[in-house]
Amino acid sequence: MIQDADFITRLKQGDPDAFRKLVDQHQIPLVRLCKGFLHNEEDARDVVQDTFIEVFESIRRFREDARLSTWLYRIAVNKSLNRIRKNRISGWLVQLDLFTPSEQEDGLSVDSALQVAEETPDSGGKTRIIRKAVDTLPESQRIAFVLHKYLDLSYKEISTVMEVSLPAVESLLFRARQSLQKKLYNVYKKNVL
Amino acid sequence: MKCKDVRTNLPEYLEGGTAPGMKSVAEHLAECESCKAFSVVLEEALHHIELEKQTEFDPYLFTRIQAGIENRRNQNRFGYARQMARPLAYAMVFIFLLVAGIGLGRMFSNQQALATDYKTEIFYLQDEQSYLQDLVSE
Numbered sequence: 001m002i003q004d005a006d007f008i009t010r011l012k013q014g015d016p017d018a019f020r021k022l023v024d025q026h027q028i029p030l031v032r033l034c035k036g037f038l039h040n041e042e043d044a045r046d047v048v049q050d051t052f053i054e055v056f057e058s059i060r061r062f063r064e065d066a067r068l069s070t071w072l073y074r075i076a077v078n079k080s081l082n083r084i085r086k087n088r089i090s091g092w093l094v095q096l097d098l099f100t101p102s103e104q105e106d107g108l109s110v111d112s113a114l115q116v117a118e119e120t121p122d123s124g125g126k127t128r129i130i131r132k133a134v135d136t137l138p139e140s141q142r143i144a145f146v147l148h149k150y151l152d153l154s155y156k157e158i159s160t161v162m163e164v165s166l167p168a169v170e171s172l173l174f175r176a177r178q179s180l181q182k183k184l185y186n187v188y189k190k191n192v193l
Numbered sequence: 194m195k196c197k198d199v200r201t202n203l204p205e206y207l208e209g210g211t212a213p214g215m216k217s218v219a220e221h222l223a224e225c226e227s228c229k230a231f232s233v234v235l236e237e238a239l240h241h242i243e244l245e246k247q248t249e250f251d252p253y254l255f256t257r258i259q260a261g262i263e264n265r266r267n268q269n270r271f272g273y274a275r276q277m278a279r280p281l282a283y284a285m286v287f288i289f290l291l292v293a294g295i296g297l298g299r300m301f302s303n304q305q306a307l308a309t310d311y312k313t314e315i316f317y318l319q320d321e322q323s324y325l326q327d328l329v330s331e
Contacts, residue, residue, distance in 0.1 A: 016259075023255045031248045039245065049254065053261045130238045149242050177204035181235065185200060188234050 008068065011059050023052055026069065029151055030076050036146035037080035039131050047083055051076045066160070073151070073161045077143055133183040141176040144169055194221045199228050207235055 010018035030051060034044035054075055062071060137145060140162070147158045159169045194217040202210075206218045222229050 020255050023258060024250075027254055028248055028250060031251075032246045035245055035248065036242075041248070044248075045251065045254070049258055049261060052254075052258045053265065056258070056262055057265070126237070127241060130241050133238075149239075150246055178201065180238070181200055181204050184234055184238060185231060188231050 005064070008062070008064055012062070019056060022055070022068070026072055029069075030072060032150045033073060033076050033146065034080045036134075036150035037077075037084060037142075039135075043083060043087075044080075047076065047079045050079055054079075070157075070160050073147070073153075077147075077161070081139070129187055130184070133180050136183070137176055137179055140164075141172050141179065144172040145176040145180075148173055194218065196221075196225060196228050199225070200231065203228075203232055203235055207232065207239060 007018060007021075011022060027048065030048045031041075031044050034047045035041065038044050038047065051072065055072060062068070134142065134145065143162060144158055147153045147161060148155075153161070155166055155169045155173070158173075159166045162169065164172075194214075199218050199221045202212075202214050202218050205212065206215050222232055
């Protein structure tokens with residue numbers, strides 16, 4: 001991916017061709033990243049669109065001491081997490097309305113997903129369990145896991161995006177893997193998977 | 194290697210880890226049916242993630258982004274007026290309620306004062322009546 005001073009200068013000047021190139025180059029990685037959090041293609045594309053709009057509006061504030069992609073990933077992660085919080089609140093509000101049963105999957109715990117999977121032990125149930133296992137990770141572990149598994153970032157790149165040390169990333173990923181392994185093993189023990 | 198230790202190392206093993214313990218994991222999986230079955234479960238989970246990563250290039254994304262930027266520009270044009278409108282509306286409602294309250298209060302106190310005046314007048318009339326009655330009786 002191109003990151004040179006001239007390209008960034010053109011972006012800061014509002015050059016539409018430069019911006020189009022930026023969108024084309026980073027579109028797919030960003031959608032993958034957002035899908036890691038949102039598990040929904042449409043929501044992921046919405047968030048990616050918002051990310052690029054924010055980048056366009058604040059490119060002049062971009063400090064060239066970091067990579068452009070790092071900055072893009074940070075914005076996309078924050079926007080994805082904000083969308084999750086917003087969806088969660090909407091889900092609670094829908095559930096408060098007793099006459100409108102919620103059809104949203106968000107808000108299901110791993111145990112609830114397990115119950116559903118026992119009732120529907122097909123690939124849809126398995127998918128739900130795996131997603132919920134990832135979604136119920138603590139936030140920093142989840143971010144590190146998604147950056148590693150969905151974006152294929154190295155530990156060093158993850159430490160740059162998350163602004164933490166390399167040992168911290170190693171620790172986060174280790175704990176995320178252990179947590180996922182334990183959750184899936186609990187489900188496996190109940191013979192659902 | 195015990196099953197619990199194998200499970201602990203299984204995620205790294207499945208991701209192609211090269212740590213020294215991985216050989217022991219492989220040997221254990223060859224002998225333990227239960228751990229082997231669970232490794233299949235974990236592999237499925239990783240495979241699911243690979244499937245979810247698949248995405249297609251959207252040729253219209255740039256156009257939608259431009260439309261989004263234009264929308265925001267239009268919203269910002271009236272942004273200042275819109276920012277002031279709500280506090281102004283609240284202030285006007287507050288002032289209206291304050292004035293209405295003061296007006297109602299005055300009206301109520303006038304009515305009370307009027308009622309007090311009537312009572313005083315009645316009192317004096319009664320007083321005068323009793324005075325006249327006393328005069329007549331004398």
